[in-house]
Amino acid sequence: MNLDLDPAALAFRDEVRGWLAANAPRDPLPSVDTPAGDAAHRAWEQRLAGAVLAVVSWPGRYGGRAAPPLHTLLFEEEYHAAGGPVRIGQNGLFLLAPTLLAHGTQEQRDRILPPMARADEVWAQAWSEPEAGSDLAAIRSRAHRTDGGWRLSGQKTWSSRATVADRAFGLFRSDPAAERHRGLTYLMFDLRAEGVTVRPIRQLDGNPGFAEIFLDDVFVPDADVIGTPGDGWRVAMSTAGHERGLTLRAPGRFVAAAHRLVSRWQEQPDPATRDRVVDAWIGAQAYRMHAFAALDAPPTEASLTKLFWSELDVSLHETALDVLGPHAETDPSWTGGYLFALAGPIYAGTNEIQRGLVAQRVLGLPR
Amino acid sequence: MNLDLDPAALAFRDEVRGWLAANAPRDPLPSVDTPAGDAAHRAWEQRLAGAVLAVVSWPGRYGGRAAPPLHTLLFEEEYHAAGGPVRIGQNGLFLLAPTLLAHGTQEQRDRILPPMARADEVWAQAWSEPEAGSDLAAIRSRAHRTDGGWRLSGQKTWSSRATVADRAFGLFRSDPAAERHRGLTYLMFDLRAEGVTVRPIRQLDGNPGFAEIFLDDVFVPDADVIGTPGDGWRVAMSTAGHERGLTLRAPGRFVAAAHRLVSRWQEQPDPATRDRVVDAWIGAQAYRMHAFAALDAPPTEASLTKLFWSELDVSLHETALDVLGPHAETDPSWTGGYLFALAGPIYAGTNEIQRGLVAQRVLGLPR
Amino acid sequence: MRLVPSVEQTGFATTLHDMLSAARVPEAADSWAEGNHGPGRQLWTQLADLGVTALAIPARHGGLDATPIDLVIAAEELGHHAVPGPIPETLATVPTLLAALTETVPGGEAERWLSELAAGRALATLTAPPWLPFAVDADAAELVLLVDGDAVGTARRGTVHSSMDRTRRLYEVESAGPVEICPAVGRALDLGALVCAAQLLGAGRALLEAAVAHARTRVQFGRAIGGFQAVQQRLADVAVGLEFARPLVYAAAVTLTPRDVSAAKVACSDAANRAARAALQVHGAIGYTQEHGLGRWVTKVRALSLSWGAPADHRARVMAELTKGATWN
C-alpha cells in the first residue's frame, strides 16, 4: 500500500529501519525474566535510548523526540518486523508514563521518566490481587497514613516483570470505610524496600512470567503518590485504557506475526489452511489500518480494540499450529506465542468484561 | 459402518428402502403451505399410512406397528435419504401424540390418533404468543370455564401449518390469579370453529411458513383438555422435550444433507472448503451415533441435543453456500435450507435459553 | 493518507441518510421485489439529485469525478438502508468501463451512457464471470453489459433466476453486439467489489442498530433482553467485527490494489453475516417474518457476500498477492 507518508515520516521510518538493521540482536536474547536476560534486555534498552528511539513520542527533556503518534506506529512496525526484543521497560513505558504525563507532578516526571527511558529503572505493574481479578475495585491492599507518607500492606499478584524490576506501581485502599471505587490511592513503591517480598509464579508451560508481591508495612513518601490521595481509581483508569488499547499491543506486532505465518505457510502450501492464514493476515491488516485511522479520529472505546487484538492473537497462533501440524509441538516460537496469546483474553480485564463494556458504553444497552 | 443390526431391523430397513424407492415422489411436491401442496402432502401421508409406515412406533390400534425406537431411527434415515416430502402432520405426530400417549385419556387416544396417522386430521401447534416468545410461562391467552367446557380468547403466533391444518393444541391461562407456570391448561381446539381467525405470516424470503391464530370466545368441550385443568405446564413439558430433541430433527435429515453436500463438493473439489465439508459430515455422523447410543442409555438432557442439531444445521448450510459460491444465490434448495436452518437456534426455546438449561441442569451451575 | 472521512464527507453521508430515512425505502423495495420498479426508480432519481449516481463519472461527461472514498461513503449508506437496484454496477463498475472506452473510442455510445448514468436517467448492470455469473436487475436496467476477460459489449437478457433476496432478479445474458477491448476491466471490477463491501458494511451496521433497538425494548423474563449478558456479549462481537472491517474499506479505497479490495470484501462479508445472524437471533421469531423487514438486510447480506467474488475467491486472491514476492506494506 502506498502509505502516502510525509517526508518527515518517511525519513523517520528509514532511520529506524536502518538503525534496527544495524543494531537489532540477530539471535533471541535470554528470557527477560532471568538474571542474564534482565541484563541483556537492559543493555538493549540503553542502546535504543542512545539512538533516541526508546520513547520517540515523549518530550525531549525525558528522553524522547516529541514525535507525532504516527511515528510511534511506524516505530513499532519496524521494531516488530526486525524481531526486536521484548521491551523490558514496557510496564513503565506504556502504563505508568502516560499516567505520569497526565496526572503526575513536574517533579515526578523529571525524577522518574528519564531513568525509565534508559531502563536504569525498570517498573513492574501491581494491579491485581488474589481476590480482585477482573474486579479491580475489590482491592484489599491497604495504605495507612503515616508521617510524611504511607505504609503499604497486602498482596499483589500477576505482576509481570516483578522478579527483575526495580520499582512498581498500583492502587491501594487508603480509606477502608469507602466502598469499591472510592478511597483508593495510586502509589509507586520500591521493590527492594524493607517489607517487600517477591515470589515468582511459573506459567503453565513451566516458564517464569509473573510474580506475587507481598507488602508488609512498606514506607512510601508522599512524593510517590500520583494524583490526589483517594482519587486513585480515576487516575488509574487513564492507564487502563492504554493497557487495553494500542500501546501494549502495537499493530506492528501482529503484522509481523502474520507475515511470519504467511511465509511459513508458503514453505509447504496446503490449500486446506490457506483461508485461515489469509484471515490472520486480514485481521492484522485491519488492526493496523484501524490504528492509522485512529490518528485522525476521536478516540475509540479501548474495549473494542482489546477484544480485537486478543482474539486475533489466539486465532493467528491456533492457525499457525495447524499449519505446522505435528511439528508445531517442538517449535517453541509458535507454541510459546500460542500460550502467551491465551493470556490475552484474560488479562487487563477479561474479554467477557470488555464485551459488557462495549455493549453498555458503545451500543447503549442497559447495565 | 457395520451397524450390526438384528435380522428384524435389517428386514424392516429393507422393506422401508424398497417401499420408498417404489413410492417416494420423484419431484418435489408443491409447498406444504399452499392448497395444492396441502392436498398432495395429505395424499402422500395416506400412502405412507397404507403401508403402515406413517407412525411405525405407535401401537397397532392407532395405525402403527409398535416398532422399537431403533426402527424409528432407521425409518427416518431411509426417509430422508430418499428425499421424502415434509411430513404435513409432524406437529401432531411428533408433539401432540407423545403427550396424548403420556397424559391423554383412552377416549382421546382412540378418537385423535388414528385420523392423525392418516393425515385425515392435520394438527398445528399453538405454543407461542406475541409477548411470550421464549418465555412460555408468560402466556396471556385465556380459557374461561363454561358449561361442559371452556371458552378460549387471545392470540397465538408462529403457528406452523396453521393455514392448512384442521386442529391445533396449546396452553391457555385458566386461572388468571395464578402466576407464570401455574394455572395453565393444555387444550385442543378446532381451527375451523366459530371465533377462530388464522392469518398467514410470510417468512423473510417471502415464502409462507407460520400463521397467527386469533381466538375470540371459542368453545372447547371438556373432552379436549389434556391432563388436569391447571396442570398444563407439566403436561406440555413432556412435549417440549420431544420438540427440542430427536423427533422433529431426526439424524437421518442431517446425514442426508451432509451426503448431498459431500456430493456437491466432489463435483468441483476445492481444497479450501474441504475441511468444513468434512466437519459437516462429522457433525451429522456424531448426531447419528449419539442417537443410536441413546437407544441403550438413560435419556440425555434435550437441550444438549437441540443445541447440537440447530448449530450443525446452520454451519452445514453456510458451508454449502460457500461451496456453491456465486451460484448459491440461485439454488433454492440450499438457500431455502439455509434460511430454514437460521430458525433452528430460535424456535422451541432459543439456544441462549438452552445453554442456560445445560449449564444449570447438566453442569450444576447456579441459576 | 487519510483513512477517516472528512467533515464534508461525513456531512454527505448524513444528507444521504436523512433523505433515505424519509424516502419510504421499504415500500420501494417491496414493489421492486414484485417487479414494479417505479417507486425504486424514483428513489434513484433522488439519489441522482444528491449526486450519488455521478460520483464515479468524469466531469467532462457530467459527473463529479469523486474519489473512491466518496463512493464507499455513499455505498455504505445505500447498504445501510437496503436500497434496491444494481448499486456497484451503476455507481462504479459500468461508469469506469464506459469512461475508459471513451478514451479508446471517442464520440461513441459510451459518452451518451455516461451522461445518462450521471443524471440518474439510466441504470446499468453486467455479468463478468466468475465473480458475476448473473446480471442483477437486468429487467430494470437500461444498459446491460457482458464482460469477458478484457472484452466489453452489450448484452440481452436470457433466463432469469430468483435470489433469496427478493429484490434481486438474476439474469443470464448473451452478447448483443460488437465488443471493445477495455483496459479498465480490472479496476472497474475492483471498484465494484469495493462498493459491494461498503454496502455490506452499511447493511451490517443497520442489522446491529436494529438488534440494539429491539434488545432495548423487548421484555422477556421480566426485563429488557438487552440487559442479558448473552445478548450483550454477542452484539459486542458484532460491533468489533464492523469496527475493524471499516478501516479496510477506506484503505482499499485509497490504494485500490487487488489485495486490499479483496481483504475489505472478505472482512465486510464476515462482519455483515455475523451481524445478520446475531440480529436474527436477538429478534427471535419476529425477525424471521417478511412483515418485520429485518429479512431485507439478512437476505441481502448473504446475497451480496456471495456476489462480486465469493469470500473464497477473495481469500485466494489475497494469498496470491501476498505470496507473489511483492513488499508487504
Add this chain to the structure above:
Amino acid sequence: MRLVPSVEQTGFATTLHDMLSAARVPEAADSWAEGNHGPGRQLWTQLADLGVTALAIPARHGGLDATPIDLVIAAEELGHHAVPGPIPETLATVPTLLAALTETVPGGEAERWLSELAAGRALATLTAPPWLPFAVDADAAELVLLVDGDAVGTARRGTVHSSMDRTRRLYEVESAGPVEICPAVGRALDLGALVCAAQLLGAGRALLEAAVAHARTRVQFGRAIGGFQAVQQRLADVAVGLEFARPLVYAAAVTLTPRDVSAAKVACSDAANRAARAALQVHGAIGYTQEHGLGRWVTKVRALSLSWGAPADHRARVMAELTKGATWN
C-alpha cells in the same frame, strides 16, 4: 452394536478413576517432567495391576484380549487424570504390531515384549511418520520402534525436543536393527489414534469439570461467576462438544474403519481444545500458572491434538474415504 459401555465397563472406569484419584498423579507428572520417571512408573505398575496394560494383548501372551471399547474406556480415564507416559503407544499400537509379528515370526523377541508390556514391566514408544515424527518419552520406554510404511524395527534415540506439555519429551530416532514387514501397521496406528482421541475426550471432560468447580466457588462482582450468563453459555457449548464427540469414539471402536477413527480424532481434538480455552478463560490468571495445575490438561490437549495425525490429516482422510465411492453407512 452397542455404543454405550456395559455395566462392567462402567465399573472398570470407576475403579480406574478411584485408583488415579488416590495416586498423586500431579506429583508423578511433575517428576516425569523433570526427567525422574520413578513415581510415574509406579503409577504404571498400578495401572498394570488393574489390567490396563494388558487390554490389547492376546491371552496367549499374558494379555486380556479385550475389545477396543475397553481400550477407549481406559484411555478416557487416563486422559481424564492426565497420566504421563506413552499411552497410545504402550496400550495399543505397539502391542498390536507385536501381536501381528508373533504370527509371522513365532518365538521371536515380540513374544517376550508382549509379556513384559502386559505385566507393566515395560513401556513402549515409536515413530511412524507422518503422523508420529517423534517418539514420545523414548527416554522412559524400554522398547522404541520405528515404523516406515509396513516395515517395523527397533530404534535408538537421537535428538530430543521439548513440548509445550512439560511431561512429553520428543525424540528423533534412527533404526537400530533389522526390520520386519508387519501386516497390522494400519490397524495398529488407527488403534493408537483412537486411544489418543479417547484421551482427549477424558482430558476435555477434566477441563470442563475444573471450570465448573471453579465457577461455582469463585466470587467476582459479589457473586459466583458460574451464575453469569457469559460463563454459562460458554461452558454449555463445551458440554455439547464433548457429549457429541463421545459417540464417535465408541462408533470408531466398533468399526475401526479409517473414516470413523479419523472422525473421532477430529471431533475429540476440537471438543478438548474448546474445553481448554473455556476452562482457562473461566479460571482467569490463576489457571495460567504452573502451580494451579490446569495447565497440565491445557498443554496436553494441544499436544495430543497435534499428535497421532493432526486434525488436517484426519479431515483429509475422512474426505478421501467419503469420496472413494464406498457406501455411506
